[in-house]
Amino acid sequence: MARTDSLIKLAWAYGLHLTRRRLTRPRPQLAILLETYAPDGIRPLLPEERERHPQLVGCINCGICALAAGRVGKVRLPDLAASYMRLYARLGEAVSDVEGESPDLVAAAAACPVGVPLDEVAAIVRRLAAG
Amino acid sequence: MSAPSAHDVCVIGGGVTGAGIARDLSLRGLSVLLLEKGDWGGGTTGSSSWMIHGGPRYLEFDWETTRLSTQDAGHIVTIARNMVYRLVFLVPALPHDKNNIERVETFMEVYDRFQPLKKALPHVRLTAEEARRVEPGLSADVIGAVTVEEWGVDPHRLVFANVQDAMAHGARALNHTRVVDLLRDGGKVIGVRYRGSDGATSEARAKVVVNAAGPWVPEISRMAGADVQLRPAKGIHIVYPHRISNFSIIAESVDGRDVLMVSHAGFTLLGTTDDDFYGDLDSVDVLEDEVDYLLQAFERVFPAIRAYRPVRTTTGVRPTLFKWRRYEDELSRRYEVIDHSPEGAEGFVTIAGGKLSMYRLMAEQTSDLVCRKLGHQAPCVTATRPLPGNESELEPAAELARRSGISALAAMKLQSRQGSNAAAVVKDARSGRMVCRCEPITEAELVHAARHEQVRTLVDAFRRVGLAAGPCAGAACVLRAASIVGDELGWSASQRFDAAREFIRGAWLGRAPVLGHSGWAEEELAQGAFRGLRNGAN
Numbered sequence: 001m002a003r004t005d006s007l008i009k010l011a012w013a014y015g016l017h018l019t020r021r022r023l024t025r026p027r028p029q030l031a032i033l034l035e036t037y038a039p040d041g042i043r044p045l046l047p048e049e050r051e052r053h054p055q056l057v058g059c060i061n062c063g064i065c066a067l068a069a070g071r072v073g074k075v076r077l078p079d080l081a082a083s084y085m086r087l088y089a090r091l092g093e094a095v096s097d098v099e100g101e102s103p104d105l106v107a108a109a110a111a112c113p114v115g116v117p118l119d120e121v122a123a124i125v126r127r128l129a130a131g
Numbered sequence: 132m133s134a135p136s137a138h139d140v141c142v143i144g145g146g147v148t149g150a151g152i153a154r155d156l157s158l159r160g161l162s163v164l165l166l167e168k169g170d171w172g173g174g175t176t177g178s179s180s181w182m183i184h185g186g187p188r189y190l191e192f193d194w195e196t197t198r199l200s201t202q203d204a205g206h207i208v209t210i211a212r213n214m215v216y217r218l219v220f221l222v223p224a225l226p227h228d229k230n231n232i233e234r235v236e237t238f239m240e241v242y243d244r245f246q247p248l249k250k251a252l253p254h255v256r257l258t259a260e261e262a263r264r265v266e267p268g269l270s271a272d273v274i275g276a277v278t279v280e281e282w283g284v285d286p287h288r289l290v291f292a293n294v295q296d297a298m299a300h301g302a303r304a305l306n307h308t309r310v311v312d313l314l315r316d317g318g319k320v321i322g323v324r325y326r327g328s329d330g331a332t333s334e335a336r337a338k339v340v341v342n343a344a345g346p347w348v349p350e351i352s353r354m355a356g357a358d359v360q361l362r363p364a365k366g367i368h369i370v371y372p373h374r375i376s377n378f379s380i381i382a383e384s385v386d387g388r389d390v391l392m393v394s395h396a397g398f399t400l401l402g403t404t405d406d407d408f409y410g411d412l413d414s415v416d417v418l419e420d421e422v423d424y425l426l427q428a429f430e431r432v433f434p435a436i437r438a439y440r441p442v443r444t445t446t447g448v449r450p451t452l453f454k455w456r457r458y459e460d461e462l463s464r465r466y467e468v469i470d471h472s473p474e475g476a477e478g479f480v481t482i483a484g485g486k487l488s489m490y491r492l493m494a495e496q497t498s499d500l501v502c503r504k505l506g507h508q509a510p511c512v513t514a515t516r517p518l519p520g521n522e523s524e525l526e527p528a529a530e531l532a533r534r535s536g537i538s539a540l541a542a543m544k545l546q547s548r549q550g551s552n553a554a555a556v557v558k559d560a561r562s563g564r565m566v567c568r569c570e571p572i573t574e575a576e577l578v579h580a581a582r583h584e585q586v587r588t589l590v591d592a593f594r595r596v597g598l599a600a601g602p603c604a605g606a607a608c609v610l611r612a613a614s615i616v617g618d619e620l621g622w623s624a625s626q627r628f629d630a631a632r633e634f635i636r637g638a639w640l641g642r643a644p645v646l647g648h649s650g651w652a653e654e655e656l657a658q659g660a661f662r663g664l665r666n667g668a669n
Contacts, residue, residue, distance in 0.1 A: 002193040002195065003192050005194075006190060006191055006192055006193055006194055007191065010190060010191065010238075013237050014234060017240060028261065029257065029261070030255075030257060030265070033219075034265075036255075037217065037219055041377070044266060044378070045267060045268075045377070047267040050266075050268045051267075053268075053375075053435075054435060054438035054439050057373040057375075057439070058440060059602055060603055060652060061602050061603035061606070061607050062603075063607065074538065076568070078568065082568065082569045082602050082603065083397075083568060084540060086372060086398065086602070087373075087374065087397040087544075088377065089374060089377050089394070090396070090543060091540075093527075093540075093543045094529075094538065094539040094540040095539075096529050096539050097532075097538045097540055114652055
C-alpha cells in the first residue's frame, strides 16, 4: 500500500515537473552550485589537474623523496603527497602549513619509485589551499 | 566466577544502535551495561557508506521512511557537528539510463521537500557542459546531471561518542566481550553470561536485556528461545586512500542499481553491493567479481576510475528485515522494535533492521519500550543534547596548531575526531610528535585513545583515530603505534610485534581483492619492512 501510494505521488510529481519544464525557461545553475559549496571547499579540479590526478595521488609514503629534498613551507615532502593531497577539500584551513619556500621538487620527483610528480602536487595543493 | 553485577538494562551489541540505546537509557537515569563482542562499531556500522542520508531512493517505496530518516539525520547533524561534513553528489544522466534526467530531477524535486529537515540544500540541475566543468572526469556521453546533498560522518567516532556519553552518565561499557548465553528464570530473561577479553566468564543480572546485535540478532534471540528472522544482505566497498573528486558521484550498475562514489574527508568509498548472505557472519570475504561489478558501473560515467589505486575493501552485512519475494535492493530499510513477552521471553527486547541515519530514532523507540516495561518515566533528550566534543564551538584549527606545535592539517583532523576536546588531547609533551603522518595522528592522540577510549588492539586504533588509514596502509607507522599502545597497555616486546603483525595480516585480507600495479608496490613495502625487522623470518 505504501509502495502504491509512493508511486502515485511520484507520478503526479513527474507530470508537474514535465509541465513546468515546458512552460519555463531553464536558467544556468552552475554558478549557484559553485558559490553554495565554496565555503565547504567543494570546488572542481581544473581539466589539466583531472588528467594528471591519478599520478598526483599515487604516493605510497615510502619517504624516499625526503632524502632528495626537504620541506614545502612547513610540510615535509612525503606528507605533502601522502597527507595534504588526500584531503584537498579542506586545504583552505591548512594554508599556513604550505606557505613559504619550496625545495628542488623535480629532483625529489625523480627519486620517487612510483613516479609522483611532486612539483605538480605542490602546485595543486597551494592552489586549493589558497581557495 | 565473581558475583553477578546488577543493572536495570543490559544492551547486547556495540554498533551505533546499541551504543545509542545505552546513551539514551543512561541519560534517562537507568543503570546500563553495554556489551560488544568485537570493537565499537566494528560490524555493520563501520562497514557502511559513512553517510547520514535520507535516501531519495526510498521515495519509490515509502515516503514515511524518507521523512523519518531525514528528520533524524537533522538531529544527528545537530548533536554531532564536529563529525559531519557536506557531500555533494552528481547524478550524471546517460542516454540509456533506467531513469532519464527528467525522472531523476523529479525525484530530487520531491526530495528537496525533505532536505530542510536535515539542514541540507536543494538540488541543482546542470547541462552536460556544466557537469563536466564541475567534474572534468565525467564521460563525454553524459547528457546532463542533477545534484543532491547528503552528510558524511565517521561512524566509528559516532558510535564511540555515544559510548563515551553513556559512560559519562553511569553506564558500564565493555568491548571485546562476547555474550555466551542469556540467564533465564523459566522463560523470563534475567541477565547475560559473557566472556571478557581476558577469557574470564562473568554474569550480569538485568531487568531488561536488549538485543541490538545487528545481523547477529537471530543468534542472540535463539538464546532467549525467541525467533527473529532477518534477510541479511552483504555489501562491500572499495576504499581509495584519497579523494578522487571533491564531488561524489552516483552511477547505475549493470543490473540497474544505484551505486555511489562517496568523497569523504581524506578517502573515497565506492559501493555498495547488495546480495543475500547465507554464510558465516564472522567471516565475510570480498570477491573480485564484486570489485569488478562496482568498477564497471563507475567506468561508464567516470572512465579514469581504474587508473586510481584502491587501498583496501570493506565488507559488512545489513540486518534487513525479512521479506519473501523481493529483490535485495527492494527490501525496506525499516526497523522493528520487538517485545518478546508474548512469546514467553519476558524481559527481552529486540531492535532489528534500520539504518545508520535513523540510529537515534531507533534507540529512542527501543528505550521508550524499555522504560514502559520498567515503569520508568523520563523523557528522551538525545535529539538535542550534544555528543561529547560538541558542547562548545571549535576554535580555528590554525590557532590550535600554533598552541600545540602541530600542523594546521593535524589540528583540523584532530578536531574532526575530538571536537572541542581536541585541545585537551594534545596538551601533553608528546603532542607535536606524529605517529601516522598520512592521516595525520599525533602520539598524544594515540596515547589518549589507549588510556581513555578503550583501544585494546591496533585495529581498535584504526577505528578510533584512523591509524594506518592512508596510502601507506600502516607500512610507515604500525610498529611505532604498537610500541606506543604497548607502553600504555603493558605489552611485552613480542606482544607488540604480534599486534603489528596481526594488523598487517588482517589488512591484507581486505587488500587482496583490489591490488593492482602500484598497489603491489605499496604491499611489498609494507610486508618487506616487516620481514626486514624479522630478518626474513615471517
